Amino acid sequence: MSHDPPPEQQTPRLMPPGPLAHPLGAPLVRRDARDKATGSARYAAEHTPPGCAYAWPVPATVARGRITELDIGGALALPGVIAVLTHENAPRLASTDDPTLALLQEDRVPHRGWYIALAVAETLEVARDAADAVHVTYATDGHDVQLTADHPGLYVPERVNGDFPAVRERGDFDAAFAAAPATVDATYTVPPLHNHPMEPHAATARWSNGHLTVHDSSQGATKVREDLAALFKLGTDEITVISEHVGGGFGSKGTPRPQVVLAAMAARHTGRPVKLALPRRQLPAVVGHRAPTVQRVRIGAGRDGVITALAHESVTHTSTVTEFVEQAAVPARVMYTSPNSRTAHRVVALDVPTPSWMRAPGEAPGMYALESAVDELAALLDIDPVELRIRNDPATEPDSGRPFSSRHLADCLREGAERFGWQPRDPRPAVRRHGDLLLGTGVAAATYPVYIGATQAEAHAAADGGYRIRVNATDIGTGARTVLAQIAAAALGVPEDRVRVDIGSSDLPPAMLAGGSAGTASWGWAVHKACTALLARLRDREGPLPAEGITATEDTRLETAERSPYSRHAFGAVFAEVQADSRTGEIRVRRLLGQYAAGRILNPRTARSQFIGGLTMGLGMALTEGSSLDPAFGDFTACDLASYHVPAHADVPSVEAYWLDEEDPHLNPMGSKGIGEIGIVGTAAAIGNAVWHATGARLRDLPLTPDRLLPHLA
Amino acid sequence: MKPFGYLRVDSVDEAVRAAAGQPGAQFLGGGTNLVDLMKLGVETPRVLIDVSRLPLDRIEELPDGGLRIGATVRNADLAASRPVRERYPVLSQALSAGASGQLRNTATTGGNLLQRTRCPYFQDTSKPCNKREPGTGCPARDGAHRDLAVLGHSAHCVATQPSDMAVALAALDATVRLHGPEGERTVPATDFHRLPGDSPERDTVIRLGELITAVELPPRRPGAHSRYRKARDRASFAFALASVGAVLAVRDGVVEHAALAFGGLAHRPWRARAAEEVLRGAPATERTFARAADAELAAAEPLRDNGFKVPLARALAVGVLADLAARD
Known part of the structure; x- marks a missing residue:
């Protein structure tokens, strides 16, 4: 097959190669190492808002069928139980491109382990007890879970x-x-x-004056916010998703998973903040x-x-x-x-x-x-x-x-x-x-x-000579904070310790998820672009900075949309x-x-x-x-x-x-x-x-x- | 979580009395297995009687040259103890081959003997299991049973005993000391665990309310060497696919004494009497060892997916015996 010569393309301006005066390429210790080693870095399940309730999911115990009867009376009668959500009473969700998130919406059971109810209680122990007390009757169909090379159902996908x-x-x-x-x-x-990241999938959700805030164990809070907005028919400005520290994902937290949707549903249904950490044994069935x-x-x-x-x-x-x-x-x-x-x-x-x-x-x-x-x-x-x-x-x-x-x-x-x-x-x-x-x-x-994904980043020069980078990158254990500080410091030509990096919240400029081995490249490009723009503006200025500092915001939509x-x-x-x-x-x-x-x-x-x-x-x-x-x-x-x-x-x-x-x-x-x-x-x-x-x-x-x-x- | 009572006792008598007066009571040692099973809903004790602080944490010399190991001696301490390492290496090696460092620091001698099967159906309360709920059936027989029994199983249960330590104790002719409402008694380690038969819910011969207080080892046999070898799916922190504990004494090229036990093959540590019969008085050669292993494993009835355990156990036995024979 012949191939076309590469078209003329605006190649990105490279940082200078060779020995580095700046810290790009330096073996810096990760910025959050101490927080993680001492346990002060807090993960999604380690946030407990006042009045927080606890949830425990109920997995289906058949591989294919329909729920014919769901008896939650016994569960509700337990002291400390706040609610049991099922397909009969759970908030209705709009459909999205990910049907695995259509949780508690219908009586169909597509596989064993599919969630059919969620118990919410004052304590984790009561929630778990209540989940055990939910009685379900199914009408089952024959199921087939065995892949063979000559399976009659095989087809060629598009x-x-x-x-x-x-x-x-x-x-x-x-x-x-x-x-x-x-x-x-x-x-x-x-x-x-199975992915089995060390930190199981967990979320803590609360609604306050119509605004939904969740701490979620996710590889990308931007995407989680988008999907929650679609599911709950909200504007993205009505939702904040925080993924400050994440204990691994290996792809299984790349898009929203049941925990964040269930926690948000339960918090809306009960009017209480709700925390949900999926049990290890349930992960294989629900997180991919x-x-x-x-x-x-x-x-x-x-x-x-x-x-x-x-x-x-x-x-x-x-x-x-x-x-x-x-x-x-x-x-x-x-x-x-x-x-x-x-x-x-x-x-x-x-x-x-x-x-x-x-x-x-x-x-x-x-x-x-x-x-x-x-x-x-x-x-x-x-x-x-x-x-x-x-x-x-x-x-x-x-x-x-x-x-x-x-x-x-x-x-x-x-x-x-x-x-x-x-x-x-x-x-x-x-x-x-x-x-x-x-x-x-x-x-x-x-x-x-x-791979590369569109990202927006903000670079800010403060009047006191410090710099701050804001971008909704996620650190899933890779050292994202550290390497982004290195990229910013290199672009700005300043020592790395003068650069503060804020990541891990959807209130920050939207970013590519930490997946496809594309996080650092995607975020770093936007950070570099924002820093370059900031530097240009600083060079154009005379006199001291205004008290509020100067901010440059850039995104890489155009650059990343171009097919290389x-x-x-x-x-x-x-x-x-x-x-x-x-x-x-x-x-x-x-x-x-x-x-x-x-x-x-x-x-x-x-x-x-x-x-x-x-x-x-x-x-x-x-x-x-x-x-x-x-x-x-x-x-x-x-x-x-x-x-x-x-x-x-x-x-x-x-x-x-x-x-x-x-x-x-x-x-x-x-x-x-x-x-x-x-x-x-x-x-x-x-x-x-x-x-x-x-x-x-x-x-x-x-x-x-x-x-x-x-x-x-x- | 199911509510349960918790009671800490100061003496064996008090423990036994407390258990007798409390239906649904269970003794709590290190908790490394019992607490896991409680979390899974498999064990639902109404009262836990914590015996982990009883004064049973010593390893004592017996007048006959044997050793008494208190029931609350931790696995790590037992594995590291000098008399065990020097006189009963098979036991030290078995303990060190089990679980992880953290678990060995916590697990007790008595609790180790009472750990329950790792059969996936036993651990999942949403599925039938004759051991957990008698009469509900055994899905393992036709299901996921690669890690389960090839010897001594029944139509009702194909579970395996997961303890490494128990295999060594079986090979060492150890004795389990029990204290119950009717007083003290001893049971040979080889008879302590049961075969499932038609009552797989009973793992051992322990009676209601009986507490393990000690394990006693007979004196080391002069001229004998011992060894434990375990085959597993990963290099550490995995249960035995098959294992062998052996004690062997060879004189002038002839087997004088042999005690052999298999782990990972049955509902109890499998003392290989038929193999020992072949070994005793026979030349200490690989050929003899293979013949002995074959004599024992002739009784194997592998399931669809665990037939590999038979050649594996054979290879382990031959390898360990050959290694022991080479020491003389």
């Missing part, structure tokens, strides 16, 4: 998550695959995965999950390893409430050159909880399958897997033909291999024995797109060394190393933390994390942290993250790409590939628990 087309074809895949001297045809499965995928990857290549045919076809589930399609086959449109390719998605609507974003949706499961298949090809052709990837590194984005704004995958592979000590490497599997342990190494590539002529992605390479116990099948990671090219790194200290957090989550995806749906009951089988195994410290030995100094003038004034998600991408494949190298067993179903490896051990 779009997949990220607004990508479901199917893309180039050339003639079938003919090229049939003609290829070397072929790989393998199917990989990823189970449902990574949908399971069954992915078939076929690669045809010449003996030289050059790919001539590539097909990545993914099957997944969604709920009957709304369509969400994990875009697992999309990264294959970016990664490797192939004149003939097919990338396609099919989905089936089952009686399951609604899936949603989980760290690197699309890329995390998709690159597991693709990068495992590439490793299988390398083994088949006896070509070093680092070298094979470099041979297939495209000059332009394969799917669109657009040039890359920057692509340093090959450099990441080379430099990562050097740091890891990849060579000398005996490519043969199952030949490195250390007592009962089999050792092996593996590699995989990583990629994540550059470039294909913009961060890239990386992940290297893993594993050991497999040849008796028990227990697999443990010994070393994990990620080498990234993600534009300019603005704060190495907080960035490193993001990378190694992503790598660790990828380790969990590879080895320990996995849920499943119970065919009989329709719910997830792993609902608590005792059964859903996130890695423990003992699972995470040496994890290292490095990055190249990547200059990319086609991004934003800081020259940065997102780094919040790429760490999880490719990690599971690198580990799985190392398991093959250690044991000779090609395991294609995550997670790689002992039961999966045992049948392959002699």
